[in-house]
Structure formats: structure tokens, C-alpha cells
Amino acid sequence: MYIVKKYLVSLLILIVALFAAFSFFALYSGAWRVLFPSDEHDSLAPRLPAELGHPSILVFSKTNSFRHIDGIEGGNRALKEISTRKGWQIFATENGAIFNEQDLRRFDVVVFLNATGDMLSAIQEQAFQTWLEAGGGWLGIHAAGDSSHAEWSWYEDNLIGANFTAHTMGPQFQQATLVRETVGHPVVQRLPGTWVHTDEWYSWDQSPRLNGFTILATVDENSYSPKVKFLGLEKDLRMGDHPIVWSNCVDFGRTVYTALGHNAEAFENTEHRLLLEDALHWLMGPGTDGCQ
Numbered sequence: 063m064y065i066v067k068k069y070l071v072s073l074l075i076l077i078v079a080l081f082a083a084f085s086f087f088a089l090y091s092g093a094w095r096v097l098f099p100s101d102e103h104d105s106l107a108p109r110l111p112a113e114l115g116h117p118s119i120l121v122f123s124k125t126n127s128f129r130h131i132d133g134i135e136g137g138n139r140a141l142k143e144i145s146t147r148k149g150w151q152i153f154a155t156e157n158g159a160i161f162n163e164q165d166l167r168r169f170d171v172v173v174f175l176n177a178t179g180d181m182l183s184a185i186q187e188q189a190f191q192t193w194l195e196a197g198g199g200w201l202g203i204h205a206a207g208d209s210s211h212a213e214w215s216w217y218e219d220n221l222i223g224a225n226f227t228a229h230t231m232g233p234q235f236q237q238a239t240l241v242r243e244t245v246g247h248p249v250v251q252r253l254p255g256t257w258v259h260t261d262e263w264y265s266w267d268q269s270p271r272l273n274g275f276t277i278l279a280t281v282d283e284n285s286y287s288p289k290v291k292f293l294g295l296e297k298d299l300r301m302g303d304h305p306i307v308w309s310n311c312v313d314f315g316r317t318v319y320t321a322l323g324h325n326a327e328a329f330e331n332t333e334h335r336l337l338l339e340d341a342l343h344w345l346m347g348p349g350t351d352g353c354q
Contacts, residue, residue, distance in 0.1 A: 099210075100126040103183040104159040110168060111153065117346045118151035120169040124158055126179030127210035136326025137175045137203060144339050161186035166193040171345045174206035176323065180213065191216055195313035199345025201338075204323035207264065220312045222319060223270030228299055230263045232291030235324070238263060239285035240306060240333075243277050248344040249309060249318055249337065250278045257333040262324040263288065263306075265299035270308050278318075279307040279337075307337065311353035316345050 121141055123134045138154055145152040153169075158181050166172070166189060182190065194200055202221060209226040211217055218225070230236055237260045242250050263281060265288065271277050281304050288299040307320045318341040322334050329335070 099179055101180045102126065103181075103186065104157045106157075107159040107162060107165055108155050108157045110160075110165060114151050114153060114168055116151070117170040118153070118168060119145060119171045119173060119342065120160065120166075121152060121154040121173045121175050122156070122158075122160070122181075123154070123175040123177050124156040124179075124181045125177065126181055128178050128205065128208075130176040130178075130205055130324060132325045133176045133204060133323055133328065136329040137323055139326075140329035140335060140338065141173065141175070141342075144335065144342070148339070148343075150342070158182045158186050161189045163189055163192070166190065166198070169198070171199040171201060171342055173201045173203065173342075175203050176205040178205045178208060178210040180210075187214060187216070194315035194317070197314040199315065199342075199347075200317045201341055201345055202317070202319040204264075204321060204328075207266075207319055207321055219273075220310065221317050223273040223275045223308070223310065224266035224268050227265050227267055228290050228297065229265070230286070230288065230290065230299065232289070233287075234262050235260055236263065236286040239282040241280050241282055243279060247276065247278055247309070249341045250307070252336055252340060253279070253333055256282075259322060259328070259331050259334060261322050261328045263299075264321040265301055265304070269301060269303040269305050270310075271303060271305060275305075275308045275310045277305045277308050280304050281306045316347070316353055318345060 119141070121138060123138070142152055142154075160166070161182055172190070172194075200221060207222050207226060211222070212225070237258055239256050240259055241256050242253050244250065263286060269277070283300050283302075283304055288304075290297040290299060306322065307318070309316065309318045311317070320337060320341070322328055322337075
């Protein structure tokens, strides 16, 4: 009896230890909300600085699904440094209640910085849609284009233009060559014809080009291994035409999406910084001058 009791106690301790280790890993890696997604929506908006002027940028990074901890920190740091140097106002929050008519009116650009999941209520989504279509600018970064937004059909159709399928795994992070397109577009006109970047590479079910989006940069699939290799399984993620940065016009609004930016190191890349700066600058302009 003593041996059985000792065995049960040891087993219980092992189970508790494994659960604790798993929980720590899930929280630390950002995967907790993938396993336990949330549909919590904020109801009390944050207080905005009285001195917030124009041009102004709202950086939103709420995560009701996977949380890119490192990427959000690095992205916020990069966007703040760019804004400080350019003299732009910036306000960062994870509170979705800021998506209301009064508060959105104070911003020229909204950035979804690795924001994931069911982040906004239906009323908040409508407020953002109305603001954007009236002439706002939107910049989506990395996870803003993943599959966690699938239930928001207007967002998927007008801002992303394709369905996310998977990202590279085995290895997850790889160096690849990016190729500039639409040479005259203000977002990429200062970028070289090709440049090298290390990131986690996304794939979609089709190119947004097929839905009328303007492709600004593609990734050369021959410069990395576009595959998922996990638990002995392997999936090819090649798209052929593989956009990685694109733009779209939504009524009078402008949008840019970049799949770059999984971790903090991605925001230290010189070309990526240049891309973000020029994207923000273009998005601040009115969408009535032949938006591309």
C-alpha cells in the first residue's frame, strides 16, 4: 500500500510539473491564446494625450490569439524611433475600445502591429471601417495577415485579399531575397531592386494580385526553403507568385500590408525600417490623388 501511495504521489508531482512547464512555455512563446483564444472586447477607451496633434499614428497590438511578444516590442520600438525622427505623433495601445468615431478622428494612420484574433466588437469593427473608408490609412504588420482574422470578412477581403495557409517551419526563420515591384510607388521607391531579409515567411492560398491589390514586393522562393517540416510531415508552401508587401485602396482610404516582422530582429533590418517609414508617410496622405 505504501509503495502504491508513493507511486501515485510521484505521478501527481510529475503531472503538475509537466503542466507547469507546458503553461510556462505557452505563455512565454505567445501560444497560450492559440490554445485558449479569447473573444474579450474592451468597453472603456484609454485616455488620449491632450496634446496629440497631426500627423498622428495609432499602434494597436491586441492579441486574442497568438502573441508575438518579441515582435510587438521590437515593432513598437522601431515605430516610435521613426515617428520621433520624423516629428510624428504616436500612441500605442492594446485597448480595442479606442476604435470609436471620436477617438479615431484624432489619428491619420492605424497600425495593426502583430494584432491577432477576435480583437474588436462588431461596433468597433464598423467604426474602423467607416474611418478607413472616409480617408484613413492602415498599415498591417506580419500577424495582421494571419488566419486568426478569418471571421472578419470585410477585413480579409479589403485589407488582406487572400487566405493565410502556413508559415515556414524547419527552419522557421530563414534568410530570403525580396524583390521590389511597382517601382514608382512611394512606399518602395527608395528600396533597392532586391534586398536580403531574415524572417518567418508566410504563404497564402493565392496572390492578392488576383483580387486587384497592388503588389509592392515579392519574395524569391528559390532563395529559401518554403516548406513546413514538423513531426515527420512536410508541406510545400510555394505560391509561384509570392507577394510579401502590398497595398489597396478602400474607397478614400489607403492600406499597406507587410508580412515582415515576426521578431524584434526583423525591425532592425535597414530596408524594413525604410519600408515602414515610407509606408506611414504615404498612408498619411489623402486617398484622392490616384491611390495605387
